[in-house]
Amino acid sequence: MTFFEKKLQSETVYDGKILKLQVDTVELPDGNKSVRECVRHSGGVAILCVDSDKILLVRQFRYLYGKELYEIPAGKLEEGELPEVAAVRELKEETGISAELVPYLKLYPSPGYTDEVIHIYLAKSFQKTGKQNLDDGEFLSVCFKHLTDVLVMIENGEICDGKTIAAIYKYVSENWR
Amino acid sequence: MTFFEKKLQSETVYDGKILKLQVDTVELPDGNKSVRECVRHSGGVAILCVDSDKILLVRQFRYLYGKELYEIPAGKLEEGELPEVAAVRELKEETGISAELVPYLKLYPSPGYTDEVIHIYLAKSFQKTGKQNLDDGEFLSVCFKHLTDVLVMIENGEICDGKTIAAIYKYVSENWR
Numbered sequence: 001m002t003f004f005e006k007k008l009q010s011e012t013v014y015d016g017k018i019l020k021l022q023v024d025t026v027e028l029p030d031g032n033k034s035v036r037e038c039v040r041h042s043g044g045v046a047i048l049c050v051d052s053d054k055i056l057l058v059r060q061f062r063y064l065y066g067k068e069l070y071e072i073p074a075g076k077l078e079e080g081e082l083p084e085v086a087a088v089r090e091l092k093e094e095t096g097i098s099a100e101l102v103p104y105l106k107l108y109p110s111p112g113y114t115d116e117v118i119h120i121y122l123a124k125s126f127q128k129t130g131k132q133n134l135d136d137g138e139f140l141s142v143c144f145k146h147l148t149d150v151l152v153m154i155e156n157g158e159i160c161d162g163k164t165i166a167a168i169y170k171y172v173s174e175n176w177r
Numbered sequence: 178m179t180f181f182e183k184k185l186q187s188e189t190v191y192d193g194k195i196l197k198l199q200v201d202t203v204e205l206p207d208g209n210k211s212v213r214e215c216v217r218h219s220g221g222v223a224i225l226c227v228d229s230d231k232i233l234l235v236r237q238f239r240y241l242y243g244k245e246l247y248e249i250p251a252g253k254l255e256e257g258e259l260p261e262v263a264a265v266r267e268l269k270e271e272t273g274i275s276a277e278l279v280p281y282l283k284l285y286p287s288p289g290y291t292d293e294v295i296h297i298y299l300a301k302s303f304q305k306t307g308k309q310n311l312d313d314g315e316f317l318s319v320c321f322k323h324l325t326d327v328l329v330m331i332e333n334g335e336i337c338d339g340k341t342i343a344a345i346y347k348y349v350s351e352n353w354r
Contacts, residue, residue: 003238003245003316013191014198016214019290021191021198026240034314036240037193039216039290061180063203063213064292065285068180076289105331107339108242109286110295112253113196113216115241116287118339137211139180154282162284162295162339169346 003029005036018042018076019114041116045087046074048104048167049097049123053147055168056123058094060140070145070153071161072168074118083119091123093133095142099126105170109162120167147172180206182213195219195253196291218293222264223251225281225344226274226300230324232345233300235271237317247322247330248338249345251295260296268300270310272319276303282347286339297344324349 009025020040028034049056055072062069075090077083087101101121109116134140145153150168153159186202197217205211226233232249239246252267254260264278278298286293311317322330327345330336 001318005238005240014200014214016200017212019214019216023191023193024240028314029238029316032314035194037191037196038241039196041290044287044289061182061206062285062288063182063184063201064215064288064290069285069288071288105342106334106337107342108239108246108337109339110221110291110293111239111241111246111248111338112221113218113241114287114291117337118287137205137209139206141178157283160283160285160294161288162286162343165282165284166339166343166346169343169350173346173350 005029005034008033037113039114039116041114042079043077043083043116044074044118044163045077045083045090046072046118046120046163046167047087047091047099047101047123048072048120048171049091049099049126050147050171051144054144055147055150056095056097056142056144057150057164058140058142060138069161070159070164072164074163084121087119087121092130093135094140096128096130096132097123097126098129099123105167107163107166118163120163182206182211185210214290216291216293218291219256220254220260220293221251221295221340222254222260222267223249223295223297223340223344224264224268224276224278224300225249225297225348226268226276226303227324227348228321231321232324232327233272233274233319234322234327234341235317235319237315246338247336247341249341251340261298264296264298269307270312271317273305273307273309274300274303275306276300282344284340284343295340297340
């Protein structure tokens with residue numbers, strides 16, 4: 001059986017800096033109506049960079065959780081930007097590292113209310129070529145942590161970021177045991 | 178160095194069925210001001226249920242992506258509900274399966290703009306005890322798929338859901354090679 005929901009109406013209730021919120025009325029498979037709250041997002045990129053079993057992580061304050069989080073380097077697509085171009089740019093800006101990237105994993109972070117797609121890349125080869133060059137209002141620190149420690153940090157809840165966990169377990173399941 | 182952002186002002190621009198949107202003005206570590214767009218969400222649960230190397234998946238239409246997605250069974254916390262209680266309830270409602278669950282993984286799906294926490298549980302023991310009992314407006318089909326096929330579906334982009342990918346790669350990295 002195939003299910004489908006047909007858009008009947010769409011209202012933009014907020015159009016901001018990193019997201020737009022639309023509230024749509026839809027027709028359900030049984031003919032009834034319902035409401036879908038839709039966060040529209042331009043998409044994100046993230047980069048898994050591994051150096052001799054050490055993982056490149058950034059630490060930054062995340063206002064939504066009121067604390068600092070460890071994540072793999074990541075960022076938002078600019079308008080019209082290709083994910084691969086954005087990934088090279090974000091890695092360079094956040095860490096000063098230039099890399100050759102290959103597609104690694106595509107994630108839908110929370111399909112119930114956002115259309116964001118996160119494109120994760122693996123750094124095939126990389127080198128430090130410059131300094132951090134952060135956006136206005138962006139503050140983060142950079143470190144390499146050993147995979148063994150990273151796995152402990154996931155286990156004990158110190159690393160909770162979804163894209164980071166997905167990329168790291170994929171890497172472990174394919175390369176390292 | 179520790180970073181912090183101080184809330185100066187908060188405006189609720191939308192308060193809906195599954196999310197609330199707040200736009201906050203914050204003071205950055207350098208003293209400048211910025212805006213944080215905050216999707217407030219009650220939290221989610223998801224369940225990894227493995228039967229002889231076969232993974233329990235549900236398939237449902239996801240309006241945000243305009244197509245059906247395969248995901249592990251999941252749902253939203255009701256007000257005041259404990260994650261573990263919600264996970265047992267959602268698994269039962271979506272699949273008719275009763276299970277004993279243990280905490281498996283905690284995920285922040287997209288820390289740049291949502292405060293959602295997804296609590297993933299592993300089914301230690303389970304049995305089919307009833308029929309699907311879906312919420313109004315919920316339509317989904319249930320299947321078990323072999324882990325080998327699930328990994329191929331992740332590789333070729335047929336499975337993109339973040340919580341599903343994170344839970345499956347964790348399982349593979351710990352149990353199966």
